[in-house]
Amino acid sequence: MLLLLPLLFAACKKDELKLLPDATQTGADTMGAMVNNKAWVANGGAGFNPPDPVEGGYLASRSYDETRNNVLISAYRKDKTGFQLYLRNVSQPGEYSLNSTTNLFGGELKQPQNYGAYYIPGKLYMTTSRYTGKVIVTRADTVNRIVSGIFAFKAVHGKDTVTVTNGRFDVGTF
Template identity: 30%
Template sequence: MPTSPLSRLLLAGLTLTLLAPTLSGCELSSSVPREMMPPVTQTGANKAGALVNGATWLPLAGVLFGSPAYRVRVNRTPQSGRGFEFSLSLTRQAPEGSEKYYPKPDSNIRFFLPSVLAPGSFALNESVTAPFPSEQGRHGVLTDYTTSPVFHYPTGSGPASGQLVITRFDTVARVVAGTFEFTGQRGAELIKVTQGRFDVIY
């Protein structure tokens, strides 16, 4: 027997009522970002990431007129035979209003190497002092801008150390790629950065 227009309307309304919680749940979950670590590459993909105390941390330029997500500098050193100075700055600025969904929503990871001749492994174990960014010795530092005052977690000596491995250092194609891990320290507080990787152009 054919269904009347009124019955069809009531049936459609009932279906939408039953689906409403599911749809609203989907909408809510879609606002929470699923950040995936990029693969380890050496192609100039302009990708980077790490785990900060076990949580995924990706560079993100989510604020209008904010800092760029990637900033790379490779300059020939004035001293003969020392190659190039290398600095890498990875910035994370979550979109305004969504900061609660991002671990360390306003933060920065930065490295400085005073002398790079070729790909290789570089210990991050030379003491540096604030203010940051600093160009003093081999180091890494995580800076948390969500705190007041700003918290810096640099490497240095003892437990606050780490390693940056450059797997591609191409001054012709202007590509630098590699991996990193380090422990930064502020007073007695340690912060661990693990499984880091970067593949950037400059």
């Protein structure tokens, strides 16, 4: 009986992976990931005027984007959990590290470092120089304003950590 437990766990993880959106490159405004081995898929915000499930892309129209190639992606679920990815100077496909400590509430909002964040009500898990990850941008189309890719990271809130794997996003115009 004990020999069957790893097989059952592996089967559950495969079933969870099937719940994630496809890794597309069309500007479909999708995002999903495995959070501590459970599928998380953007399905919209909650409240009076909820945000779209996935918002973001190139920030060229924003005054705080000095390079005109910075990317911000925010994704929401109705259970008030969400993701945010920020990448500086994404001009072509490639690997972008999430390995710097970023203080979003201490003055770095103007030009933060690359970061990954996952939040649940009352907790914001952030990548740091110790809890790191990476984003592999598979499409960086600055003309049509589409950015797509895959990601994984480990993030921290106090002494609590979260592990994000098998992440994928595909966003169009901000």
